[in-house]
Amino acid sequence: MYQFNFEDAWIFFAIHMASEPNQSTGLRSIIGAGDYINKAVIGHDEMNSACKKFLYLKFIAQEGNKLKITKCGEQFIESIHLNNIKVGHPCELADEIFKHLKCYKLKDICDIECFTHSEFALVQKQYTEEMQKLIKQILRDLKK
Numbered sequence: 001m002y003q004f005n006f007e008d009a010w011i012f013f014a015i016h017m018a019s020e021p022n023q024s025t026g027l028r029s030i031i032g033a034g035d036y037i038n039k040a041v042i043g044h045d046e047m048n049s050a051c052k053k054f055l056y057l058k059f060i061a062q063e064g065n066k067l068k069i070t071k072c073g074e075q076f077i078e079s080i081h082l083n084n085i086k087v088g089h090p091c092e093l094a095d096e097i098f099k100h101l102k103c104y105k106l107k108d109i110c111d112i113e114c115f116t117h118s119e120f121a122l123v124q125k126q127y128t129e130e131m132q133k134l135i136k137q138i139l140r141d142l143k144k
Helices: 006-018 027-038 044-057 071-080 090-101 117-143
Strands: 060-063 066-069
Touching: 006 027, 006 044, 006 066, 006 071, 006 090, 027 090, 027 117, 044 060, 044 071, 044 117, 066 071, 071 090
Parallel strands: none
Antiparallel strands: 060 066
16 A cells, blocks of 8 residues: 655645646756755655656656646535635645645555656756856855
């Protein structure tokens, strides 16, 4: 039996935030949204574990190396009424998603790896380097 955890909700919300309606989004955008939501960079194992569960439920679809929220996934989000929830931090919305996912008990999950370890590591490294450059630039600007 497979169950959802907070990391799954966090990643699902990151995919949702990074996506335009009916559009696929790349891993870089998902990692960035995940960092914004939870102040942490999504890991390879977390990403693949979450994707396997959401692909099984048909909440997301994979198109090459991109993901998108399906109609079923959008209906789940709408059922939570996320837009009406007033919170101080996006992580609280991920927690709200988790509260609604806890009732799902999966007998199985999709047996695929959404992103290879090397593919994921490359995008994760690029994101981290971009953020480090940005932080250095901000610090330089603050010293002026």
